[in-house]
Amino acid sequence: xxxxxxxxxxxxxxxxxxxxxxxxxxxxxxxxxxxxxxxxxxxxxxxxxxxxxxxxxxxxxxxxxxxxxxxxxxxxxxxxxxxxxxxxxxxxxxxxxxxxxxxxxxxxxxxxxxxxxxxxxxxxxxxxxxxxxxxxxxxxxxxxxxxxxxxxxxxxxxxxxxxxxxxxxxxxxxxxxxxxxxxxxxxxxxxxxxxxxxxxxx
Amino acid sequence: xxxxxxxxxxxxxxxxxxxxxxxxxxxxxxxxxxxxxxxxxxxxxxxxxxxxxxxxxxxxxxxxxxxxxxxxxxxxxxxxxxxxxxxxxxxxxxxxxxxxxxxxxxxxxxxxxxxxxxxxxxxxxxxxxxxxxxxxxxxxxxxxxxxxxxxxxxxxxxxxxxxxxxxxxxxxxxxxxxxxxxxxxxxxxxxxxxxxxxxxxxxxxxxxxxxxxxxxxxxxxxxxxxxxxxxxxxxxxxxxxxxxxxxxxxxxxxxxxxxxxxxxxxxxxxxxxxxxxxxxxxxxxxxxxxxxxxxxxxxxxxxxxxxxxxxxxxxxxxxxxxxxxxxxxxxxxxxxxxxxxxxxxxxxxxxxxxxxxxxxxxxxxxxxxxxxxxxxxxxxxxxxxxxxxxxxxxxxxxxxxxxxxxxxxxxxxxxxxxxxxxxxxxxxxxxxxxxxxxxxxxxxxxxxxxxxxxxxxxxxxxxxxxxxxxxxxxxxxxxxxxxxxxxxxxxxxxxxxxxxxxxxxxxxxxxxxxxxxxxxxxxxxxxxxxxxxxxxxxxxxxxxxxxxxxxxxxxxxxxxxxxxxxxxxxxxxxxxxxxxxxxxxxxxxxxxxxxxxxxxxxxxxxxxxxxxxxxxxxxxxxxxxx
Numbered sequence: 001x002x003x004x005x006x007x008x009x010x011x012x013x014x015x016x017x018x019x020x021x022x023x024x025x026x027x028x029x030x031x032x033x034x035x036x037x038x039x040x041x042x043x044x045x046x047x048x049x050x051x052x053x054x055x056x057x058x059x060x061x062x063x064x065x066x067x068x069x070x071x072x073x074x075x076x077x078x079x080x081x082x083x084x085x086x087x088x089x090x091x092x093x094x095x096x097x098x099x100x101x102x103x104x105x106x107x108x109x110x111x112x113x114x115x116x117x118x119x120x121x122x123x124x125x126x127x128x129x130x131x132x133x134x135x136x137x138x139x140x141x142x143x144x145x146x147x148x149x150x151x152x153x154x155x156x157x158x159x160x161x162x163x164x165x166x167x168x169x170x171x172x173x174x175x176x177x178x179x180x181x182x183x184x185x186x187x188x189x190x191x192x193x194x195x196x197x198x199x200x201x202x
Numbered sequence: 203x204x205x206x207x208x209x210x211x212x213x214x215x216x217x218x219x220x221x222x223x224x225x226x227x228x229x230x231x232x233x234x235x236x237x238x239x240x241x242x243x244x245x246x247x248x249x250x251x252x253x254x255x256x257x258x259x260x261x262x263x264x265x266x267x268x269x270x271x272x273x274x275x276x277x278x279x280x281x282x283x284x285x286x287x288x289x290x291x292x293x294x295x296x297x298x299x300x301x302x303x304x305x306x307x308x309x310x311x312x313x314x315x316x317x318x319x320x321x322x323x324x325x326x327x328x329x330x331x332x333x334x335x336x337x338x339x340x341x342x343x344x345x346x347x348x349x350x351x352x353x354x355x356x357x358x359x360x361x362x363x364x365x366x367x368x369x370x371x372x373x374x375x376x377x378x379x380x381x382x383x384x385x386x387x388x389x390x391x392x393x394x395x396x397x398x399x400x401x402x403x404x405x406x407x408x409x410x411x412x413x414x415x416x417x418x419x420x421x422x423x424x425x426x427x428x429x430x431x432x433x434x435x436x437x438x439x440x441x442x443x444x445x446x447x448x449x450x451x452x453x454x455x456x457x458x459x460x461x462x463x464x465x466x467x468x469x470x471x472x473x474x475x476x477x478x479x480x481x482x483x484x485x486x487x488x489x490x491x492x493x494x495x496x497x498x499x500x501x502x503x504x505x506x507x508x509x510x511x512x513x514x515x516x517x518x519x520x521x522x523x524x525x526x527x528x529x530x531x532x533x534x535x536x537x538x539x540x541x542x543x544x545x546x547x548x549x550x551x552x553x554x555x556x557x558x559x560x561x562x563x564x565x566x567x568x569x570x571x572x573x574x575x576x577x578x579x580x581x582x583x584x585x586x587x588x589x590x591x592x593x594x595x596x597x598x599x600x601x602x603x604x605x606x607x608x609x610x611x612x613x614x615x616x617x618x619x620x621x622x623x624x625x626x627x628x629x630x631x632x633x634x635x636x637x638x639x640x641x642x643x644x645x646x647x648x649x650x651x652x653x654x655x656x657x658x659x660x661x662x663x664x665x666x667x668x669x670x671x672x673x674x675x676x677x678x679x680x681x682x683x684x685x686x687x688x689x690x691x692x693x694x695x696x697x698x699x700x701x702x703x704x705x706x707x708x709x710x711x712x713x714x715x716x717x718x719x720x721x722x723x724x725x726x727x728x729x730x731x732x733x734x735x736x737x738x739x740x741x742x743x744x745x746x747x748x749x750x751x752x753x754x755x756x757x758x759x760x761x762x763x764x765x766x767x768x769x770x771x772x773x774x775x776x777x778x779x780x781x782x783x784x785x786x787x788x789x790x791x792x793x794x795x796x797x798x799x800x801x802x803x804x805x806x807x808x809x810x811x812x813x814x815x816x817x818x819x820x821x822x823x824x825x826x827x828x
Contacts, residue, residue: 119684160538163553
C-alpha cells in the first residue's frame with residue numbers, strides 16, 4: 001500500500017459535503033471537488049449533499065469498491081463531529097479506518113467566513129489539498145485493545161454522585177463513592193424541603 | 203443517602219480526598235487520602251456521648267456557622283456514616299471524650315491519614331458547586347447588616363433540623379420577621395461577577411417564599427426579580443401557586459439596601475418596572491439568592507483529573523449536545539452541577555446518565571483506544587549508540603518511555619497517551635507518532651502554504667482545546683480572516699520547532715502556535731513541554747529581528763471561540779501593517795537561517811518522499827489556479 005511500502009498505486013477518493021446550505025450556501029462544493037480531482041493520486045472526487053447521511057456514506061462505500069480506493073478524504077465538518085462516522089463507513093467497505101482523513105470546511109471555513117465567500121473557497125481548496133497530502137502518507141493502524149477493571153469510582157457524594165453510585169451499584173458494578181466531607185449528602189442535605197415534591201431533602 | 207451506605211456494591215468513603223489519578227480508560231489508578239477522624243470507624247456507634255462532654259465549641263460548616271459544633275461531633279444527626287470526628291486544630295486534648303466513650307474505645311489520637319491506591323475502570327466526577335459570597339457586594343450590606351442573610355442560611359433557619367428547629371428568627375434580636383424580601387440574581391446575570399443565569403434560583407426563591415408563607419401566613423413576602431424563569435414541567439404552575447398564596451413579585455433589581463441602626467430593619471431601594479418608578483420599602487429581613495459558582499478547588503480537581511473548564515470554571519463536557527456526560531478524557535464522566543449550574547432533578551438525571559455511560563466501559567471485556575502512540579526508530583536513537591540523551595523520557599508526562607543509556611529508548615504502548623511531546627523533543631528525529639508523523643505534517647504544511655504563503659496565517663492547534671476553540675468560533679459565526687490555514691496535532695507538545703522553521707522557510711506570513719491553558723492539558727504536562735519550546739522559539743525569532751506578531755503563541759480553550767477569532771484577526775492586522783515589500787524582504791532575509799534550522803527534518807524517514815509528493819501537489823494546485 002502506498003505510504004506503507006510504496007508498491008501500491010495511490011488511489012484517493014475525495015468527498016466534498018454540501019451540509020445542506022451550511023457549506024454550499026457559502027462556497028460551491030462542486031468547484032472544490034473539481035479542484036481536488038486534479039491533485040496527484042486523486043482518482044475520484046465528487047460533491048455530495050450530506051456526506052454523513054446514509055446516501056453519502058453509501059456513495060463512499062460503493063466507490064471504495066468501484067474505484068479500488070485506498071485513501072479517502074472527506075471535506076465536511078469537524079473531526080470532533082463526524083470522524084467516527086466516516087471511519088466506520090470506510091471500515092465497512094473494507095478499508096482500514098485510519099486511511100480516512102477529514103478536511104474541516106464547515107466549522108473552520110464556511111461558518112467562519114460567511115461574508116468572504118471567495119476567501120472561503122480558496123481556503124477550502126487548500127484544506128482539501130492538505131488533507132489529500134496527509135492522506136498520501138497515512139498508514140493502516142489497528143486500535144489498541146486494553147483490559148477493563150470492573151470497578152467504578154464516583155467522586156463527590158452529593159445528589160448527582162449518590163445517584164450515579166446507586167445506578168452503578170445496581171448494574172452490579174463495585175463502586176467506591178468518595179466524599180471529602182465527613183458525611184455524604186452534599187449541598188442537598190443542607191436544604192429544607194425541596195421542589196417539586198416539597199419533601200425532606202434527605 | 204442511606205441507600206448508598208446500605209448498597210452491597212457501593213463502598214462509601216467519606217472524609218476522603220482524591221490525591222492523584224494515573225492510567226487510562228479501563229485502567230486507572232487512583233490515590234485516595236483517607237483523612238484521620240481520630241475516631242475508629244469500626245467502633246464508633248454514633249451515640250454522641252463524646253460530644254456531650256466536649257467543652258470546646260467550633261464553627262459548624264454544615265450550619266453555615268449559624269450554630270456551633272463541638273470539637274468532636276457529626277455534621278448532622280442524619281450523617282451517613284454516623285461516625286464522629288475530631289477537629290484536631292480546636293481540640294485541647296482534655297480526653298473527656300475518651301472517658302465518655304468508655305469501653306467502646308473508639309477514640310484514638312494515634313490514627314494517621316491513610317493513603318490507598320485503588321484500581322478503577324471508570325470515574326464519575328460529581329464534585330458539585332459552591333455559592334457566591336455576597337459580602338463582595340457592598341450595596342447589599344451582607345456581613346454588616348445582621349438581618350441580611352443568604353439563601354443557604356435561610357435553608358438552615360427555616361429547617362426543622364436546623365439550629366433554630368425551624369423557627370425563622372432575625373439574627374439581630376431573635377424575633378420572627380413580619381416582612382421578608384427575597385432578592386434574586388445576587389451575583390448571577392451580573393457582569394461584575396458571573397454572567398450566567400444560575401438556573402435554579404427562581405424556583406428556589408419561590409420554594410422558600412411558599413415554605414415561609416405556609417409557616418407564617420401573615421408574613422409579607424416579596425420576591426425582587428429580573429425575570430422569572432420557570433421553564434420545566436410543573437414549574438410555572440408552582441409560580442402561579444405562589445402568586446395565589448399572596449406572595450408579592452416586584453420586577454426590579456435592588457440597587458441598595460440601607461439599615462435603620464436602631465431597629466436593624468432594612469430599606470430596599472429598587473426600580474419597579476411595572477410602576478415605572480423607583481421604590482423604597484421597609485423589611486425586617488432580606489434573603490439574598492446567591493449565584494451558583496464552581497467549587498473553589500476546581501483548578502486542583504481539573505489538573506488531577508485532566509478535565510478542561512468552560513468559561514467561569516465549570517467542567518467542560520466532550521460535546522455540549524451529543525456527549526454532555528463525557529469529559530474529554532476517555533473513561534471519565536461528569537454528573538451534576540460541577541458541569542454547569544443545574545437543579546436537583548437535572549443533577550439526579552445526569553448522575554444516572556453518567557452511570558450508564560460509565561457502564562458502557564465497565565461492562566465491556568476490553569476497550570479500544572486510538573493507536574496514535576509514539577514509536578522509536580531504534581537505529582536512529584543515539585542512546586543505542588551509547589550516547590547520553592533521555593530527552594524523550596523527560597518530555598513524557600506518563601513515564602511511558604523506558605530510557606537506559608546504551609539501549610534504544612522504548613515506548614510502553616499501553617502507557618503512551620499520544621501527545622507527541624517526545625517526538626518533537628527528540629533532537630535526532632528518532633521517534634515518530636502514529637497518525638501524526640513528520641512526513642504527514644510536513645506534507646500538510648507544504649500544501650497549506652503552496653500559494654502566496656506570505657499572505658497566510660498558518661495555525662497549529664491542539665486537538666482538545668484550540669482546535670475546539672476554532673470550531674466554536676465557526677459554530678458561533680465569529681468571523682475571522684480567511685487567510686488562516688489550520689493544522690491539527692494532538693497536543694502543543696507535538697508542535698516541533700522544525701515545523702515552525704519549515705513554515706517560515708516556505709515564506710509563511712505568520713504562524714500561530716496554540717494549545718490549551720496549562721490547567722486544561724489533556725496530557726497532564728504536555729502543554730508545558732509545548733510552552734517552553736514556544737518560549738525558545740519566541741526568543742530565537744526576536745534575535746533574528748522578525749517583526750513581532752508574525753509568530754504568536756496563544757493558549758485557547760475549546761470554549762474560547764471568541765478568542766480564537768480575535769487572535770487570528772489581530773495576526774491579520776499585523777500582516778496588514780507590514781508593507782508587502784518589507785515583508786518579502788524579511789522573509790528572504792530569514793530564509794537561509796530557517797533553512798539551516800529546519801535541515802534536520804530532511805533526515806526523517808519518508809520526509810524526502812513527502813517533499814517530492816508536495817512538489818507534485820503544489821504544481822497541481824498552482825496549475826489549477828492558472
